[in-house]
Amino acid sequence: NVLSVFACGTGLWNMYGRYTQELGVYAKEEAARLRESGQRRSVSRTLDLLEYDKGRCAKCRICTVRCQKFLISRVGEDWIFLILLGLLMALVSWVMDFCIAICLQAQKWMYGGLDSNVFLQYLAWVTYPVVLITFSAGFTQILAPQAVGSGIPEMKTILRGVVLKEYLTFKTFVAKVIGLTCALGSGMPLGKEGPFVHIASLCAALLSKFMSLFGGIYENESRNIEMLAAACAVGVGCCFAAPIGGVLFSIEVTSTFFAVRNYWRGFFAATFSAFIFRVLAVWNRDEETITALFKTSFRLDFPFDLQELPAFAVIGIANGFGGALFVYLNRLIVQFMRKQKAINRFLMKKRLLYPALVTLLISTLTFPPGFGQFMAGKLTQKESLVTLLDNRTWAKQGIAEEFDYIGHSEAWKHPQVNVFVTLVLFIVMKFWMSALATTIPVPCGAFMPVFVIGAAFGRLVGESMAAWFPDGIHTDGTIYPIVPGGYAVVGAAALSGAVTHTVSTAVIVFELTGQISHILPVMIAVILANAVAQSLQPSLYDSIIRIKKLPYLPELGWGHHEKYNIRVEDIMVRDVRYITLNCSYRDLHNVLLTGHLKTLALVESTESMILLGSIERAQLQALLSLQLGRPRRLAYIRERAVEDKKRLSVVSNDSSENSSHRASQEVRFQVRGHSGQRCKKCFQPFKAHYFQSHRKKCLQNVTAEFCMSSKITEWEEKQLDEQVNFNNCKIDPAPFQLVERTSLHKTHTIFSLLGLDHAFVTSIGRLIGVVSLKELRKAIEGSVTVKGAKVRPPLASFRDSGTSSSENEATELHKLWDRHKSMPLPREHTPSESDEKSQ
């Protein structure tokens, strides 16, 4: 029973990632420690040497060395890292805003300069964004396709513990920054906030690498994850100058479980970043002092009446439906584009055609002298938001009020058309435009467009209320007219909260506007919007995660009683690939050919099934290649050759043939060695299916080659029949185990807490099954297999709560599994395989 293993304990709990990385991290850590201690030793040795040298200069040098030591140790501090990150991101954000403003000004200038000819004006209005978007799409495509989209879904996956390596490189950083600047400079309804989360994370990853050149402690995996979590907060914080909202939003959007100790990091970095971002604006003479980005000035003494609350609630509920519709529309467009194979093939060939066409359509519709005049088309996103949050009332009794529409507000006023019609048109057009624009393959977010639409909807309700109650609702005493700007604030928070499934948009709204007087209406609307939207659709980010097929774990809703009734034994896969302690290399080979899990269970014997530990696939492959690999082959051939020589020393005419045979074999071995190296590709985290088949091919090649030389084959057969020697193999002696009656709720909690990827199910130490993210996901999403195509949203609590149908489903699931159990299926692998195909 005693098993000699290489003690590699650090990787036991794959807290934030898989075992493979942990090992790497451990090795790196050790190396860093050695390096560091070496450094220290050399420093102290220098000191010792200097102590003997009693000149004046020596003291100075001691001092210098001490300072150097002090600085190096300081560099390792988190807060220096966070300050640098905040500073860097503030600069990036400010410079980007500056460039975007210049781009937008350029468009306005061109459009304004050509006012003699409408056609030329149109051409200028349309060409400019088309060129910018096409450039952005092309640039991103060429440099780093990973930079496309908002990046929040990817960050969520990375913080979940999955490694998407290409997503945190310098190339991606450059592509994202430049692509985003161009995309936003085009004036399309796109946002900056999602990409900024990604950019901040990129910044953190790069900065971390850079600082590890000095310190040596920036190598720890879990520390990096903590830094990434802080970076997400910085991203939102410096984008909106909203430190608190940024921290909360990033937590809500990226985490399932949150360590409160990271909270403080996030606050620190985000505050510093927001501070620098706004100070830059003051230094640039844009602002007189540090204020909010979209400062409002509603009255403080009586922000709203109690009787206006139903209107706010209506905004919340309507925006909940609107948010769900937006997510649905966005997904529909993507799926439509994918399904239409003819279009798809054409577009894939001309990759830049789709962005150009979409941009052309949208910019044509917003052309101010054309249809744009009915939807305030000439305003940029920022300008429309500023006007929507204005604290004056635009309409009274349905007629546009006769105050002077200063500045941009005049865009909303049309001589023939009522301001209500303009608002409705704005909302409807911008709604589908935003949903469409966010599918363009450029770096872009959807938060800001949604925010503006929500503000417009709020404004619409507010203006209607103001028209309905021109003297306000308050009955006794003073007249407090209704403030439609307050409604706009509520609407903006509600719609963006509904789309992203977050409550912290409320805080972002307060920080953006610099006023918190509408706190209760905003909170009520956001919560109602969330309740409605969560019951209808997943959040935008989860929707993208599903579209992109990133590995994820759905959330458990509230009030799902059945989660406590389903047990792990109901959902686990009973057909586990395992290896026994006394297995032969042939068994190993067979297991590697059939299985697809990244780690394999090691059991005592097939009879006892006592789980001893788990071994990584790579380790086993290494074992196999060690047994059948080149050195041993060469040794064998050399041995045989010596034997042959001894035997055939008389028959000398055969020797040349033999040597040529040997040479040809060596060549083949080299080729094989090469293909063996290529097999490392097999362990990349993604496109597992593709690589699966690739790997199979590789191994088939190997087996095919086996047949070429019968003697070699014979040798190989002999080698394969030998018992495996696990002596130098890294075994995880305590893989994650659950017992068979653990509830689904608890399993989910453990998986998301520890960032697990799979867990073995044991009964009194005996392995009886395995649960991976996939099974868990299926079980949580309910009855995908039972009821066919119906995909249940993760938080569909409002839809099916109260009825006992869900519980019936659960029992049906039970029955199904029980049937599975009783049925003498040879291997239950079929469903999962078909699932793999469908993915």
Next chain:
Amino acid sequence: NVLSVFACGTGLWNMYGRYTQELGVYAKEEAARLRESGQRRSVSRTLDLLEYDKGRCAKCRICTVRCQKFLISRVGEDWIFLILLGLLMALVSWVMDFCIAICLQAQKWMYGGLDSNVFLQYLAWVTYPVVLITFSAGFTQILAPQAVGSGIPEMKTILRGVVLKEYLTFKTFVAKVIGLTCALGSGMPLGKEGPFVHIASLCAALLSKFMSLFGGIYENESRNIEMLAAACAVGVGCCFAAPIGGVLFSIEVTSTFFAVRNYWRGFFAATFSAFIFRVLAVWNRDEETITALFKTSFRLDFPFDLQELPAFAVIGIANGFGGALFVYLNRLIVQFMRKQKAINRFLMKKRLLYPALVTLLISTLTFPPGFGQFMAGKLTQKESLVTLLDNRTWAKQGIAEEFDYIGHSEAWKHPQVNVFVTLVLFIVMKFWMSALATTIPVPCGAFMPVFVIGAAFGRLVGESMAAWFPDGIHTDGTIYPIVPGGYAVVGAAALSGAVTHTVSTAVIVFELTGQISHILPVMIAVILANAVAQSLQPSLYDSIIRIKKLPYLPELGWGHHEKYNIRVEDIMVRDVRYITLNCSYRDLHNVLLTGHLKTLALVESTESMILLGSIERAQLQALLSLQLGRPRRLAYIRERAVEDKKRLSVVSNDSSENSSHRASQEVRFQVRGHSGQRCKKCFQPFKAHYFQSHRKKCLQNVTAEFCMSSKITEWEEKQLDEQVNFNNCKIDPAPFQLVERTSLHKTHTIFSLLGLDHAFVTSIGRLIGVVSLKELRKAIEGSVTVKGAKVRPPLASFRDSGTSSSENEATELHKLWDRHKSMPLPREHTPSESDEKSQ
């Protein structure tokens, strides 16, 4: 190797509590499920029956039954629970505020009515609070001593997974509510926020019990913890009408790891609660509409100048030191009172003397015609806060300004004394008064007093700035005078943040004042204050946790590199109490006598040491008592009696003696059975040491009794030598295991994530040690054992970072442990025992 166990899998991961409870929960869950399904069956049966009955009435009744079914299912929903909780807490908060206001008014009325005679006035001023505080202390002491203090430390411990059962009972609720009302009504510098967290949790626990009468799903342990987390948010939310700040504050104060899905619950309940709380004020005609509790009206266009930021930073740093000093002072007073044995003995006899004396001292000093006139003594806490946040400037060029001090502001103006002197006196006096008052054994918090002191300090700095720059700092163009009220806001947030070690006080401040314009100064000051305070002292709540010796796990600081270098093998206890599969009852008995862990490891054999599972102490005790218990004894005696009768049927004169002997033995057994029942006390979670000795005594009694009858002893000896039969014993087949090289950082994360209490350390399946919270705590707090009495604060990153001393400490610790390892100590238990004594 096959081991038949009672499958009790749910308890495998003691997620939020100990294994014992989980089992209870599992049983309850099962019962609830059965009950529920029974209910449903009966309902459906009724429906079936009714379907046959074809009258009109039947339809109605079907409808009624359906409605009933629907309602019952709805009651199970979380959101109904949260709404009820919010409503209840808002009512409690409002009613309490109302009573407190009446109490304070009564004092003012008495004081005002007696203005003819200063002595009578003094008597009235002093007697009133003394009576109230004494009543509060006495009432709490008699009804539920658990209600004393803020309750946040206890809630933190409960949410950590430890069960403090008496803390969530109806008695405690009543004691806390009434005690708190009286304490706050006395006008002492006490707060309402901490106790409100406790009250909300009490409310949630009671409501949960109440609703389980209908639903049946309110029994799940982890669900209850989730609800308690939401309740904490409600507590803060409805105390300050600050939903967002409430949620964040409760997270920061009570959690280490936070599930984002609870976040939403907290927001929902806290918002609803805050809404109702403020609506009640509107209905009571206190307010015209829903506004902030301490509404400010600073100018919006230019809240502060960039050049004022250093002053804000100074406030932050100074308040950081102040916060640390407050915590230190508070602890010092408590420890002083405990150490002075003479005083202590006297005070323990007259328990109400201490509160009365403290109240007398404080109220004497604040007597308005006396010393109180120099420190605005006649203002209540609320009034002083309102005046401090006033947006007018009190002083110009050092001379009190000549505007009319309306309302309460005049209290700050003294004909002879400068306003600065008044402010300084106020700060100094209130500082020690608050630190002293919070040690009174009544339900009280420290947040509000600290908040007021912070505001006063901010005001002081603000007034100084206003006197220094009478025309404001801004150089070009418009004159923007300095707003000292803004400084007060910053100071309040910074000091309360420093004392509680939270950042979310910033959010609370915005919600309390209804203005967010000072967001960046507030954030900067809060973060600086936190940085300073965390490096000097633990938070007030952690300090109380240590004083009260509640089980806790300190936080890991940031930038502690050594945490990655210490491994579990360095800190684990190598001398593990275990039982083997083939052990005798005697071994069991011995193990139970010596060990103190709540669960014991079950290994295959002493040679192999392969960990098979863990068994609770209670289970083992049950096994032992089953083997030596009354039924088997009686059976044995009866058997022997039959034998005796057979043998001694001739010698009939002996029979009477024999029967009397039997009777006396039966009596003794009953006594023993009784004492056995009393032994259940041994399993209470606290005062383990005391009960340890108690248990020893019990068992010694048992052993003493053994000697009384030699035959019984012989029988018992025989019984003890038998091999243990684990057939009906509940064995946890997968207790939490770590491998020996897991880093301290990772261990800490796992312990706090999963709420563990201990974990076994294994090496290739073989048990080599055990780590419990205690070892972990010692290792994190650094060198308590190595360096003697020095207790290091948990986040002392600023103090010792940069120097390599901490790393030296780590290596010293390493060495120490290595020495321990190499030294042939018979049992390494001595350090932990001595530690137990010192506690």
